[in-house]
Amino acid sequence: MLEHSEGTANCDFSPIKRQLAEGIHEITDELKESLEVLDDANDCLLGKLEDIKEKFNIIEAKAASFYLNCYLSSFTDKYSDLAVAVQRLSHHRHGALIVVERLDPVELLIQKGMPVGAALTPALLEAIFYPGNPLHDGAVLIRGNQIVSAANVLPLTSGVIIGKKVGTRHRAALGLTERSDALVLVVSEETGKVSFALKGKLHPILTAPVVH
Numbered sequence: 211m212l213e214h215s216e217g218t219a220n221c222d223f224s225p226i227k228r229q230l231a232e233g234i235h236e237i238t239d240e241l242k243e244s245l246e247v248l249d250d251a252n253d254c255l256l257g258k259l260e261d262i263k264e265k266f267n268i269i270e271a272k273a274a275s276f277y278l279n280c281y282l283s284s285f286t287d288k289y290s291d292l293a294v295a296v297q298r299l300s301h302h303r304h305g306a307l308i309v310v311e312r313l314d315p316v317e318l319l320i321q322k323g324m325p326v327g328a329a330l331t332p333a334l335l336e337a338i339f340y341p342g343n344p345l346h347d348g349a350v351l352i353r354g355n356q357i358v359s360a361a362n363v364l365p366l367t368s369g370v371i372i373g374k375k376v377g378t379r380h381r382a383a384l385g386l387t388e389r390s391d392a393l394v395l396v397v398s399e400e401t402g403k404v405s406f407a408l409k410g411k412l413h414p415i416l417t418a419p420v421v422h
Contacts, residue, residue: 230276233269237262270414278406278415281393285312288330288355295332296395296404299339305399306339307349307379309364314390316351323348323361330357339397349382349394365389367410376412383407 240262244255282289292308299306309316324345328334330352338360339346348361364382376384383394388410395406405414 227276230269230272233265233272237265237269240265268416272416278393278413281312281408282310285310285393286330286352286355288352291330291332292335292352292395295335296397298332298336299397300402300404303399303402304336304339304341304397305346305379306335306395306397307364307382308335308395309349309351309362309386310393310395311351311353311358312391312393314392316386316390316392319365319386319389320349320351321363323359323363325359326350326357327359328357330355364394369410380405380407380412384410384412387411 240258244258244262279289279293282292286292292310296306296308309320326334326338334357335350337343338350338357345360349364350360351358351362365385366378366381367384367388369384369388377398377400379396379398383396383405384407386392387394387407391409393406393408395404396412397404403414405412407413
């Protein structure tokens with residue numbers, strides 16, 4: 211039985227929590243060391259800062275992965291199946307756009323595609339987004355543990371995105387999440403990178419090695 215409340219979200223993903231804590235402590239220690247380097251005229255700080263920046267990016271992606279599970283767990287029991295599907299789509303660089311409806315109904319905000327009405331499984335999501343499938347060019351709508359429909363068209367964001375090159379899928383994800391509390395997963399077909407949009411912002415996430 212799903213409890214539709216962010217306050218009751220299952221955020222007890224201990225391994226990710228532990229990795230986040232360890233990573234933050236490591237970066238904190240390196241920042242302290244950087245202060246010491248500043249006092250040494252013979253040592254250049256740029257290389258160390260570049261290394262810290264890269265670690266920050268990894269921590270950001272891990273944090274996004276952690277909170278993604280939190281945001282999904284109250285609205286679908288299938289968040290682990292979603293993770294598996296996204297990993298596989300990312301591995302094969304099959305572009306995907308997956309809307310998880312939360313409290314706000316989204317059907318009035320989108321152009322409806324093809325009804326599906328089937329249980330959410332990684333295999334079905336992979337089949338829908340397989341290149342050449344008539345349903346792959348559009349968004350899948352998930353409500354609870356079911357795939358409601360596919361090939362839906364989402365509203366595009368009208369905002370200016372500074373410093374990031376984003377395609378139509380990402381603009382659609384931002385557009386819908388600017389208008390509702392839905393969470394939208396995006397897989398880039400160009401890079402295989404995965405991100406999710408929530409409240410009009412994009413967050414990169416880490417994907418584990420592909421599960422066959």
